[in-house]
Amino acid sequence: MLRSTINGLTRRRFLALFGGALAASVVPARGFAGVETGKPLHGLSAFGDLKYGPDFTHFDYASPEAPKGGTFNFMPPNWVFNQNPLTFNTLNTFARRGDAPQRMEMCFDSLMVRAIDEPDAIYGLLAESVTIGDDGKSYVFRLRSEARFHDGTPVTAADVAFTYLTFKDKGHASLVIALRELEDAVAQDERNVRLVFTGEHSQRSILSVATLPIVSKAFYSEHPFDSSQLEPPLGSGPYKVGRFAAGRYIEYDRVEDYWARDLPVNRGLYNFGRIRIEFYRERQAAFEAFKKGNVLYRQEFTSRVWATGYDFPAIRDGKVVKREFPAEKSPIMQAWALNQRRSRFADSRVRHAISLCFDFEWTRQNLFYGAYERSQSTFERSPYMAEGMPSPEELALLEKFRGRIPDEAFGEAVTMEVSDGSGRDRKLLGKAARLLTEAGWTRRDGLLRNEAGEVMAVEILVQDQVFVRANTPFVENMRAIGIDASIRLVDAAQFQARQLDFDFDMVGMAAAFAATPTGESLSNLFHSRAAEISGSRNFPGTSDPAVDALIEIAAQAGDRSTFTTAMRALDRVLRARRDWIPNWHAANHRAAFWDMFGFKEPKPDYGFPVEALWWADLEKAKAIGKG
Numbered sequence: 001m002l003r004s005t006i007n008g009l010t011r012r013r014f015l016a017l018f019g020g021a022l023a024a025s026v027v028p029a030r031g032f033a034g035v036e037t038g039k040p041l042h043g044l045s046a047f048g049d050l051k052y053g054p055d056f057t058h059f060d061y062a063s064p065e066a067p068k069g070g071t072f073n074f075m076p077p078n079w080v081f082n083q084n085p086l087t088f089n090t091l092n093t094f095a096r097r098g099d100a101p102q103r104m105e106m107c108f109d110s111l112m113v114r115a116i117d118e119p120d121a122i123y124g125l126l127a128e129s130v131t132i133g134d135d136g137k138s139y140v141f142r143l144r145s146e147a148r149f150h151d152g153t154p155v156t157a158a159d160v161a162f163t164y165l166t167f168k169d170k171g172h173a174s175l176v177i178a179l180r181e182l183e184d185a186v187a188q189d190e191r192n193v194r195l196v197f198t199g200e201h202s203q204r205s206i207l208s209v210a211t212l213p214i215v216s217k218a219f220y221s222e223h224p225f226d227s228s229q230l231e232p233p234l235g236s237g238p239y240k241v242g243r244f245a246a247g248r249y250i251e252y253d254r255v256e257d258y259w260a261r262d263l264p265v266n267r268g269l270y271n272f273g274r275i276r277i278e279f280y281r282e283r284q285a286a287f288e289a290f291k292k293g294n295v296l297y298r299q300e301f302t303s304r305v306w307a308t309g310y311d312f313p314a315i316r317d318g319k320v321v322k323r324e325f326p327a328e329k330s331p332i333m334q335a336w337a338l339n340q341r342r343s344r345f346a347d348s349r350v351r352h353a354i355s356l357c358f359d360f361e362w363t364r365q366n367l368f369y370g371a372y373e374r375s376q377s378t379f380e381r382s383p384y385m386a387e388g389m390p391s392p393e394e395l396a397l398l399e400k401f402r403g404r405i406p407d408e409a410f411g412e413a414v415t416m417e418v419s420d421g422s423g424r425d426r427k428l429l430g431k432a433a434r435l436l437t438e439a440g441w442t443r444r445d446g447l448l449r450n451e452a453g454e455v456m457a458v459e460i461l462v463q464d465q466v467f468v469r470a471n472t473p474f475v476e477n478m479r480a481i482g483i484d485a486s487i488r489l490v491d492a493a494q495f496q497a498r499q500l501d502f503d504f505d506m507v508g509m510a511a512a513f514a515a516t517p518t519g520e521s522l523s524n525l526f527h528s529r530a531a532e533i534s535g536s537r538n539f540p541g542t543s544d545p546a547v548d549a550l551i552e553i554a555a556q557a558g559d560r561s562t563f564t565t566a567m568r569a570l571d572r573v574l575r576a577r578r579d580w581i582p583n584w585h586a587a588n589h590r591a592a593f594w595d596m597f598g599f600k601e602p603k604p605d606y607g608f609p610v611e612a613l614w615w616a617d618l619e620k621a622k623a624i625g626k627g
Contacts (some may be wrong), residue, residue, distance in 0.1 A: 037133060059268070068271050074296060078512065095172060126160075142191055160185065161186060163212070164179060202518065237255075238269075238270035297593040331385075334583055337539035349439040398573075405573050429481055448483055459485075524538065553569075
């Protein structure tokens with residue numbers, strides 16, 4: 001049985017010592033919030049609230065009347081596991097290494113699926129029900145008798161058990177972290193599988209665990225579970241791999257006899273007959289493909305292109321629609337990480353000084369066309385974003401860690417300094433120089449050096465020319481105060497590999513959390529145990545017992561109010577530590593598409609999977625010459 005430790009203390013013991021009055025509400029729960037144990041359930045949510053009852057027919061955001069068919073060629077705006085948006089060399093998206101194509105997960109079903117019009121509810125897909133053990137440590141999933149892989153063989157409890165144990169042992173870092181507290185997965189018979197946890201898991205861990213894809217034991221018994229294979233894996237989901245050319249394109253074909261097509265969780269979704277993704281190494285080439293109609297949908301992440309590039313014949317003729325969709329009501333984080341595994345970035349004053357060299361106000365006006373807002377929080381655009389002074393509840397929690405967390409966490413929430421917009425704010429650069437001096441760096445021969453003579457060097461790792469343009473003024477300001485700053489542009493595969501091995505000084509990342517983040521998702525970015533796990537998203541190498549404890553307190557919170565308090569306290573500490581340098585974010589989705597699709601409005605509040613929600617409209621397609 002695995003147990004994580006914090007400086008020699010188990011997590012439970014740490015909370016008992018430092019959680020004070022809150023300890024009783026955050027020790028590992030017995031059972032699930034507001035839910036009866038020992039009873040088969042059709043769904044789960046973080047705090048017991050479910051929108052849909054056992055007899056629901058479809059999600060409200062789905063479109064059962066939508067026609068099926070057509071091809072959706074798009075550029076996915078997000079990705080998971082080992083997926084790479086610029087290339088691929090494997091079809092195993094669950095392995096630790098290699099570059100897989102986006103949307104491979106659509107080939108696999110999971111025990112349960114999320115409802116994207118609720119903050120944290122999941123409902124049965126492969127599993128017709130889940131029963132929570134009285135001890136809160138075990139969950140028994142009963143599989144649907146009709147569940148089938150694409151070759152017609154049944155999806156069995158043995159497949160489920162194999163999946164979880166394999167992912168825990170050999171899977172991508174995000175899977176390993178999610179399953180850390182899984183003790184065993186046991187096939188009780190053909191249709192019942194029991195997942196057993198250590199007892200130190202968060203009660204909400206199952207919301208992530210139950211939505212992981214399920215793979216075929218038979219397939220991976222014949223094909224090694226590694227990152228070098230281009231054999232399409234056997235799945236059970238709404239799509240399967242069709243034609244592909246490694247690094248160039250991949251097509252996913254809709255499974256016409258998909259076993260779950262009429263289940264309530266799927267009815268009215270997955271309408272396209274084929275989904276095609278093409279891979280472009282350069283953004284401009286991808287944009288040109290869209291303008292020609294070779295790509296049919298894209299979300300725009302380059303403000304210059306959004307402001308000036310959408311003036312081409314198809315736009316003027318009304319064939320292409322350019323519009324914005326509301327963002328999700330979920331936390332996001334976009335920031336740079338300074339790699340503290342390299343000792344020169346270990347002092348928070350150094351990280352603070354480097355952040356002062358980024359002039360957002362100048363960048364927004366001169367490079368971003370006013371399109372972005374300044375990010376401040378680890379949980380931007382959410383109720384978990386700390387603001388102003390700590391509330392009494394936050395302060396009561398933070399006081400337990402006084403002396404172990406930065407003093408700044410007890411004052412106004414740390415925000416990024418506002419520049420004068422000149423591009424080289426002398427006041428902020430002077431403050432940066434003083435902070436570096438205090439941290440032991442002095443200027444000699446034009447460069448900052450420490451007592452050992454080591455140069456303060458910062459190399460920003462990027463994989464796209466657009467980031468060279470955005471980061472160049474930042475680099476020039478660092479150079480102005482004696483930092484040996486540079487930008488390293490590498491290809492997509494090298495970028496992925498260097499991230500995987502934490503082989504960088506500084507790197508940017510954009511992350512989106514669930515509306516109610518689980519302890520596992522928080523751990524992947526901020527917990528000590530992720531700091532040395534290859535492939536985790538803890539890019540700065542954050543390793544702080546207080547941060548670990550706050551993550552556990554949030555994970556074990558028994559009600560939404562306590563959870564929100566813990567999350568805001570965590571945000572305050574992370575911002576005071578300055579592990580991440582928040583940069584910018586967009587308020588909405590900026591999307592453009594050829595006007596040949598149908599979709600329901602408004603979009604769901606907690607997700608925007610266009611490829612699953614929209615459908616091909618043949619009349620519209622004919623009207624623009626795409627029929």
